[in-house]
Amino acid sequence: MCGTKQAAINGHSSSSSHSCIEAKENGVTKKLPSDSVINLDHGDPKMFESYWRRMGDNCAVVITGWQSLSYFSDITSLCWFLEPELAEEVRRLHRLVGNAVTEDRHIVVGTGSTQLFQAALYALSSPDADEPMSVVSAAPYYSSYPTLTEFLRSRLYRWAGDAHGFDGDKPYIELVTSPNNPDGFTRKTVINRRGGKVVYDLAYYWPQYTPITIQADHDLMLFTVSKSTGHAGSRIGWALVKDKEVAKKMTKFIELNTIGVSKDSQVRAAKLLRAVSDSCKQLGSQGSVNFFDNFRRLMINRWECLRNVIRGNDLFTLPEYPKEFCNFAGEFTEAHPAFAWLKFKEEIKDSESFLRAHKILTRSGKHFGVNKTYVRISMLDREENFEILLERLSKISAKQQENGPSLRAS
Amino acid sequence: MCGTKQAAINGHSSSSSHSCIEAKENGVTKKLPSDSVINLDHGDPKMFESYWRRMGDNCAVVITGWQSLSYFSDITSLCWFLEPELAEEVRRLHRLVGNAVTEDRHIVVGTGSTQLFQAALYALSSPDADEPMSVVSAAPYYSSYPTLTEFLRSRLYRWAGDAHGFDGDKPYIELVTSPNNPDGFTRKTVINRRGGKVVYDLAYYWPQYTPITIQADHDLMLFTVSKSTGHAGSRIGWALVKDKEVAKKMTKFIELNTIGVSKDSQVRAAKLLRAVSDSCKQLGSQGSVNFFDNFRRLMINRWECLRNVIRGNDLFTLPEYPKEFCNFAGEFTEAHPAFAWLKFKEEIKDSESFLRAHKILTRSGKHFGVNKTYVRISMLDREENFEILLERLSKISAKQQENGPSLRAS
Numbered sequence: 001m002c003g004t005k006q007a008a009i010n011g012h013s014s015s016s017s018h019s020c021i022e023a024k025e026n027g028v029t030k031k032l033p034s035d036s037v038i039n040l041d042h043g044d045p046k047m048f049e050s051y052w053r054r055m056g057d058n059c060a061v062v063i064t065g066w067q068s069l070s071y072f073s074d075i076t077s078l079c080w081f082l083e084p085e086l087a088e089e090v091r092r093l094h095r096l097v098g099n100a101v102t103e104d105r106h107i108v109v110g111t112g113s114t115q116l117f118q119a120a121l122y123a124l125s126s127p128d129a130d131e132p133m134s135v136v137s138a139a140p141y142y143s144s145y146p147t148l149t150e151f152l153r154s155r156l157y158r159w160a161g162d163a164h165g166f167d168g169d170k171p172y173i174e175l176v177t178s179p180n181n182p183d184g185f186t187r188k189t190v191i192n193r194r195g196g197k198v199v200y201d202l203a204y205y206w207p208q209y210t211p212i213t214i215q216a217d218h219d220l221m222l223f224t225v226s227k228s229t230g231h232a233g234s235r236i237g238w239a240l241v242k243d244k245e246v247a248k249k250m251t252k253f254i255e256l257n258t259i260g261v262s263k264d265s266q267v268r269a270a271k272l273l274r275a276v277s278d279s280c281k282q283l284g285s286q287g288s289v290n291f292f293d294n295f296r297r298l299m300i301n302r303w304e305c306l307r308n309v310i311r312g313n314d315l316f317t318l319p320e321y322p323k324e325f326c327n328f329a330g331e332f333t334e335a336h337p338a339f340a341w342l343k344f345k346e347e348i349k350d351s352e353s354f355l356r357a358h359k360i361l362t363r364s365g366k367h368f369g370v371n372k373t374y375v376r377i378s379m380l381d382r383e384e385n386f387e388i389l390l391e392r393l394s395k396i397s398a399k400q401q402e403n404g405p406s407l408r409a410s
Numbered sequence: 411m412c413g414t415k416q417a418a419i420n421g422h423s424s425s426s427s428h429s430c431i432e433a434k435e436n437g438v439t440k441k442l443p444s445d446s447v448i449n450l451d452h453g454d455p456k457m458f459e460s461y462w463r464r465m466g467d468n469c470a471v472v473i474t475g476w477q478s479l480s481y482f483s484d485i486t487s488l489c490w491f492l493e494p495e496l497a498e499e500v501r502r503l504h505r506l507v508g509n510a511v512t513e514d515r516h517i518v519v520g521t522g523s524t525q526l527f528q529a530a531l532y533a534l535s536s537p538d539a540d541e542p543m544s545v546v547s548a549a550p551y552y553s554s555y556p557t558l559t560e561f562l563r564s565r566l567y568r569w570a571g572d573a574h575g576f577d578g579d580k581p582y583i584e585l586v587t588s589p590n591n592p593d594g595f596t597r598k599t600v601i602n603r604r605g606g607k608v609v610y611d612l613a614y615y616w617p618q619y620t621p622i623t624i625q626a627d628h629d630l631m632l633f634t635v636s637k638s639t640g641h642a643g644s645r646i647g648w649a650l651v652k653d654k655e656v657a658k659k660m661t662k663f664i665e666l667n668t669i670g671v672s673k674d675s676q677v678r679a680a681k682l683l684r685a686v687s688d689s690c691k692q693l694g695s696q697g698s699v700n701f702f703d704n705f706r707r708l709m710i711n712r713w714e715c716l717r718n719v720i721r722g723n724d725l726f727t728l729p730e731y732p733k734e735f736c737n738f739a740g741e742f743t744e745a746h747p748a749f750a751w752l753k754f755k756e757e758i759k760d761s762e763s764f765l766r767a768h769k770i771l772t773r774s775g776k777h778f779g780v781n782k783t784y785v786r787i788s789m790l791d792r793e794e795n796f797e798i799l800l801e802r803l804s805k806i807s808a809k810q811q812e813n814g815p816s817l818r819a820s
Contacts, residue, residue, distance in 0.1 A: 044480050052475035059475030063678055065462035065685070066469075068643035070454050071636075111521050111645075111668040118667070127563065144666075151666050153537065153565035226481075233478035233673035235521075256554075256561050257528070258521040262672035263643035268473055275475070 048230025081260030106247035113237030123249035134160035139369030184337025208295035211326035299336035458640025478673035491670030516657035523647030533659035544570035549779030594747025618705035621736035709746035
């Protein structure tokens with residue numbers, strides 16, 4: 001059974017029945033009623049918990065009361081609040097995975113890549129410009145980009161929508177998320193005009209989600225532990241920045257916005273990244289499992305299960321990803337994204353509402369600059385919730401096959 | 411000797427000579443050349459390190475690899491990223507110290523109080539207003555307020571300078587820092603117009619700095635561990651907010667800005683606040699020293715030393731603070747602020763440059779909305795640096811007494 005196999009990969013077993021499903025919450029196993037709402041709106045990476053649990057105390061970090069009192073981490077560094085050990089582990093992991101160039105790059109740490117995104121807008125726009133810099137991204141784009149760009153009504157930059165429709169001749173910032181959130185495809189810039197600035201959000205450019213085909217070498221690249229190791233609660237991201245002045249301005253933004261970034265979380269993130277690197281080189285404790293192999297297998301399995309459920313119905317479809325050679329895995333593989341980008345047939349006018357009626361919370365395509373026949377569904381929740389998702393989609397699918405094409409949200 | 415007494419209070423001894431001074435940096439004792447620059451520009455609270463070192467492993471926090479992966483802390487709470495144990499310890503400590511009302515208040519956690527300040531501006535201004543909301547504070551005001559208000563060129567709010575000079579009839583936000591940064595005086599609003607919004611920054615309203623005369627009961631109050639326990643590197647602050655809608659908007663700001671606040675640091679801050687509360691109730695480990703008594707004594711001693719050095723010269727003066735009854739200490743006491751607000755006589759046109767020439771980095775009055783005869787000097791650095799400060803001020807003072815009033819920066 002699909003669910004059982006996944007649970008085994010994930011290192012613990014779960015049983016599901018019609019009356020209840022077991023779920024672990026804060027380490028406590030609870031009975032979830034099988035009719036409870038599952039929230040797959042956010043990309044909350046709880047899938048990673050069981051791996052870290054198996055890794056045991058070796059990955060625990062101890063922070064004494066007298067550590068990290070100062071605002072400063074390294075006053076000789078351009079990014080004075082960056083813990084040197086985090087910088088070291090970031091470079092080591094990128095070298096090992098081969099997903100990004102770190103040589104001759106400045107590392108700027110942020111309170112998640114969300115803060116770094118805002119730091120990048122600040123750094124790439126100009127206070128002396130006549131008008132706000134246009135910020136664009138090709139639809140479907142990450143749903144938070146418009147709000148993050150607009151919420152403070154800055155005169156430095158403004159949201160200008162889908163990059164495909166951008167026809168101004170003024171300076172612009174293009175946001176490229178690759179693999180893309182929500183749809184998982186590899187992305188490039190679409191505007192390619194001289195003087196354009198580009199921010200590459202590479203949060204999902206890790207072997208568990210997508211084949212690592214090149215060592216990314218862009219001017220400004222964003223990463224985060226939330227999607228690499230799964231530690232979203234730590235709020236740690238980093239930028240790899242080619243230009244010194246841009247890195248300085250990003251650092252200035254974070255200085256003004258939050259006077260640096262939690263040292264506790266930086267120290268912890270360093271330890272976790274080290275554990276991931278060690279696991280790849282089998283340097284970890286006995287029984288340590290290669291992090292990326294583990295999660296590649298898990299994602300492959302989840303996607304296989306999801307495609308099995310979808311297969312044979314014409315109510316909704318999933319994107320198909322090309323097979324490409326992954327330099328890290330050493331084999332041809334397709335993407336297994338962190339989100340399922342589900343397209344419903346046109347008669348389901350509002351697929352988010354449709355799924356909500358089936359107690360599955362997702363995010364509508366309208367938030368990503370496309371229409372409401374699309375929804376984004378997190379593939380990173382705990383095993384139990386993923387199984388409920390499969391069960392419910394399976395029921396919807398079966399019902400559709402019974403009832404034919406006139407199915408409406410019940 | 412002043413220095414020796416302080417070092418004893420601080421729990422370790424230091425020796426100073428003309429050739430070198432011992433300084434602890436990251437737990438390693440280093441020889442500081444006695445002519446090295448001391449940086450007292452920032453309020454970096456390294457003074458607190460030795461206390462926490464003495465508290466030992468009881469205050470260490472252990473965070474396992476599988477903790478805190480989720481973005482969410484408590485989805486039933488208005489501030490969904492606030493760790494419940496931090497909320498509990500915040501309420502407990504305020505009750506114990508008696509410095510702020512927490513009953514019927516919403517707690518919003520932030521990445522330091524700097525982020526909360528920006529969240530407050532966002533929450534108190536209106537996106538529908540015809541023009542940006544004026545933000546004011548009575549000079550001398552915290553040097554970062556103008557920049558924090560202006561750096562993103564928001565259309566929501568704008569810096570409008572000294573509250574004393576504010577004569578608009580439009581809505582405004584008044585920032586009240588009490589005790590005030592830089593000068594240490596207790597503050598109230600100066601505008602007092604109907605419809606005015608007020609943000610109270612109470613970062614320094616703790617017994618080590620000032621007598622606790624009332625339980626503060628304002629609509630919006632900001633606190634931070636940076637100045638209470640001394641853990642600036644953790645970047646944890648909290649707001650106590652009366653109005654639910656304001657608390658919601660502040661939470662929204664932090665959601666957009668950084669998708670919450672480091673859980674690692676919240677868990678750690680909870681442990682440290684608990685240790686402080688326990689120390690006050692003598693519930694801690696054997697040998698645990700009452701936190702506030704310890705730092706009250708230390709600050710009293712530092713101020714006594716500083717005033718001794720200043721006494722008898724007419725080059726610079728310090729503010730005098732009234733004696734008031736401190737409900738926490740149960741005695742009359744004056745303020746012993748985190749910063750010395752030094753006023754030079756008029757012929758020293760630029761006192762920051764003057765002190766820089768004596769290898770003391772400070773912050774000029776011009777950043778606080780007043781003239782350059784003032785400087786702000788941190789009183790929270792490690793013992794060794796504080797001793798160097800005393801030594802250098804003492805020399806300047808002696809030289810001035812020799813040379814008379816014509817002294818210039820050497």
